[in-house]
Amino acid sequence: MKTSLKEFRQYVAQVGEIDPIMIDVEKAEGIWVWDTDGKKYIDMLSGICVGNVGHRNQRIVEKVKQQLDKYMHIMVYGEFVQSPQLNYAKRLMSVLPNNFNQIFYVNSGSEAIEGAIKAARLYNNRHEVISFKNSYHGSTLGAVSLLSDEKLTQKFRPLIPMCNRIEFNNEDDLLKITEKTSCVVAETIQAGAGVILPKNDFLKKLKAKCQEVGALLIMDEIQTGFGRTGKLFGFMNYGFVPDILCIAKGMGAGMPIGAFVSSNEIMNKLNNHHPLIGHATTFGGHPISCVAALENLNIIIEENLMDEVEAKGEIYRTKLIHPQIKEVRGIGLFNCIELKHKENWQKALISCFEQGIITGTHLFNEGCLSIKPPLTITYDQINLSIEKILKALDALN
Numbered sequence: 044m045k046t047s048l049k050e051f052r053q054y055v056a057q058v059g060e061i062d063p064i065m066i067d068v069e070k071a072e073g074i075w076v077w078d079t080d081g082k083k084y085i086d087m088l089s090g091i092c093v094g095n096v097g098h099r100n101q102r103i104v105e106k107v108k109q110q111l112d113k114y115m116h117i118m119v120y121g122e123f124v125q126s127p128q129l130n131y132a133k134r135l136m137s138v139l140p141n142n143f144n145q146i147f148y149v150n151s152g153s154e155a156i157e158g159a160i161k162a163a164r165l166y167n168n169r170h171e172v173i174s175f176k177n178s179y180h181g182s183t184l185g186a187v188s189l190l191s192d193e194k195l196t197q198k199f200r201p202l203i204p205m206c207n208r209i210e211f212n213n214e215d216d217l218l219k220i221t222e223k224t225s226c227v228v229a230e231t232i233q234a235g236a237g238v239i240l241p242k243n244d245f246l247k248k249l250k251a252k253c254q255e256v257g258a259l260l261i262m263d264e265i266q267t268g269f270g271r272t273g274k275l276f277g278f279m280n281y282g283f284v285p286d287i288l289c290i291a292k293g294m295g296a297g298m299p300i301g302a303f304v305s306s307n308e309i310m311n312k313l314n315n316h317h318p319l320i321g322h323a324t325t326f327g328g329h330p331i332s333c334v335a336a337l338e339n340l341n342i343i344i345e346e347n348l349m350d351e352v353e354a355k356g357e358i359y360r361t362k363l364i365h366p367q368i369k370e371v372r373g374i375g376l377f378n379c380i381e382l383k384h385k386e387n388w389q390k391a392l393i394s395c396f397e398q399g400i401i402t403g404t405h406l407f408n409e410g411c412l413s414i415k416p417p418l419t420i421t422y423d424q425i426n427l428s429i430e431k432i433l434k435a436l437d438a439l440n
């Protein structure tokens with residue numbers, strides 16, 4: 044049955060201005076999304092890096108059904124022992140560097156960022172938080188305080204004090220990280236800026252600077268996690284280890300879950316901060332989301348999904364050649380097309396939708412379109428998506 048677009052816009056508050064095209068979703072499977080008219084689309088966004096193992100992956104669906112038959116929400120975690128939380132924690136720790144030995148479950152990326160900043164502040168008893176220009180870490184007030192874009196922050200002021208910004212890939216700016224800095228929050232690859240990769244060991248140098256002054260490095264792997272860059276987490280490509288890891292999106296393969304992960308030493312400050320609540324969230328570590336997250340991790344590892352991610356991404360980077368394209372850049376299946384004429388972005392999006400391609404623009408760089416399909420995409424499907432994108436761009440000439 045068709046959903047009324049008019050009613051949808053009237054009753055459901057939107058994240059921003061209405062998108063030029065709204066797909067009335069009927070179902071989704073693998074790389075495909077169908078609308079209620081029966082038209083099918085290749086999802087080049089993966090629900091913004093959520094469906095790394097594909098929409099409705101059957102292994103996930105099965106585990107969710109099994110847990111549904113046992114129990115759903117019982118209690119805020121901690122008070123009751125819940126095996127899905129422990130099982131996931133142990134599996135995740137088994138594939139992370141040794142300093143990661145405790146996880147705090149939340150429901151979203153924004154919440155993971157909030158919790159990580161609180162943990163850092165408690166740990167070193169400092170206040171300054173440094174983030175990067177043109178990074179997005181979420182929409183809660185703490186996360187908004189990290190934004191550099193005045194247009195996004197102005198109306199919400201006053202924000203959290205002592206939040207300062209530096210430039211990504213600018214080594215001189217690292218000098219602004221000092222003994223006053225509690226933590227630096229960084230993306231491994233800047234997503235909203237239009238897939239900006241770290242250059243010249245920038246992240247290694249960032250980690251060294253943090254270590255030198257006693258600041259904690261919080262990596263936001265909310266988009267780059269779970270195999271998208273060809274490694275389980277983006278930082279694993281760049282030879283350093285963060286102090287706190289923030290994860291969400293692709294963690295639950297379509298079920299809502301997020302977390303921040305760190306050492307016992309850092310997490311204990313949060314755990315022991317108050318007799319009742321150091322940090323809490325009712326649905327954090329929801330058992331259904333945890334079993335989905337565990338199966339997601341198992342699928343990525345057991346089905347060797349990461350092995351071909353870089354080769355698949357390279358096909359997009361080499362075959363997407365068109366007069367409307369300035370550059371295709373990225374790593375693994377975390378890529379974007381930068382249009383030659385930025386102002387064409389809306390036309391390009393609509394044209395892609397018409398060709399059956401779901402893609403999106405970038406918050407701080409509208410002239411860039413996402414190429415972030417599920418990691419399960421086959422080589423034939425890659426070629427089909429390229430064909431459709433090039434055809435869509437032809438319509439702009």
Ligand SMILES: Cc1ncc(COP(=O)(O)O)c(C=O)c1O
Nearest residue numbers: 151152153179180181265266291
């Ligand atoms: C890099 C990054 N960090 C944090 C967030 C916030 O995550 P959530 O929307 O789950 O709160 C997002 C969401 O798009 C993101 O892309």
